[in-house]
Amino acid sequence: MSLVNIIIPIFNRGSLIRETLTSISQQTYPYFECILVDDGSIDNTVLVIKEFCSTDPRFKLFFRGKTHLKGANSCRNIGFDQSTGDYIIWFDSDDLMTPNHLEVKLKEIQRTKADFVIAKTQNFSDRGFEAPYVYEQKPYGITAEDFILRRIHWYTYDVMLKRSVAARIRWNEHLESWQDYNYFCKMLLVTTTGYYIPQVLTHRRLHGVSIQKQMTRSSSSFKCALIDVYWYTFQDIKGQISSNIEMEITRNLMNLSFGLAKLCTVPVRLFQVTGLVYKKFKLKGVFLYQLALVSVALTQKGEALLEIAKCKKLK
Known part of the structure; x- marks a missing residue:
């Protein structure tokens, strides 16, 4: 048995x-x-x-x-x-x-x-x-x-x-x-x-x-928890996954950071996420990503900038 x-x-x-x-x-x-x-x-x-x-x-x-x-x-x-x-x-x-x-x-x-x-x-x-x-x-x-x-x-x-x-x-x-x-x-x-x-x-x-x-008691804590798990998971598996999957994880982290900025919360792991953005979307992507964060924190707008930073076409 x-x-x-x-x-x-x-x-x-x-x-x-x-x-x-x-x-x-x-x-x-x-x-x-x-x-x-x-x-x-x-x-x-x-x-x-x-x-x-x-x-x-x-x-x-x-x-x-x-x-x-x-x-x-x-x-x-x-x-x-x-x-x-x-x-x-x-x-x-x-x-x-x-x-x-x-x-x-x-x-x-x-x-x-x-x-x-x-x-x-x-x-x-x-x-x-x-x-x-x-x-x-x-x-x-x-x-x-x-x-x-x-x-x-x-x-x-x-x-x-x-x-x-x-x-x-x-x-x-x-x-x-x-x-x-x-x-x-x-x-x-x-x-x-x-x-x-x-x-x-x-x-x-x-x-x-x-x-x-307890970890998901608010929208901001929910997003912070997701950023953490995406970041640690990326570190655990980055040598075993394709470049396309790495890019999608990076985009997810950008979306979550944008969501936190919209709640007037400083995104967790901002430095690390910015480093990933640079690797995948180069200097232009980093500039537009950071501009999108500032824009949404100040005006509650910036989705278009974020989409361009992620190298996605706007509808």
């Missing part, structure tokens, strides 16, 4: 973690090991987890050491280093697995001989369940370019992947939000042999204290 590792970063989830762990303990496929890595919780999270570990040896608790940066990604890397399973599932501490989550994913990844499988997620809150997340599936299959340029997407916990693939990727420990985007961009540059499972296997909890909610 194949061992499945479920790896979960934990931080101050005392009120929710018991329900998450219960959903895992009740899986129809029993051969799993759930590795929980605490990020320095100061509530009763650790006590709840230790109670679970004492009654079910499939649950194991570890702690982020001082040599690692604080954050979920550090905990995920630590968890993987402690794992030995044939297959890996990344999960979150506030979400729930359907009882057949592991069984369905494992059956399909073995049946299709894929390197990873992608199931569906359904959001829920105190008001009940929402419609399941709908994948946009391309007729030609899964490509790294489509994911990098956000033409397709899925959530962290939707995926089960082979250990041999996960061993070639690390979570970027500098990112606080949109970590799954960065990770799966890198995964798809290792392999695109994936298979979609048309079935809801995860229930994603929506609540006010989720990390993603």
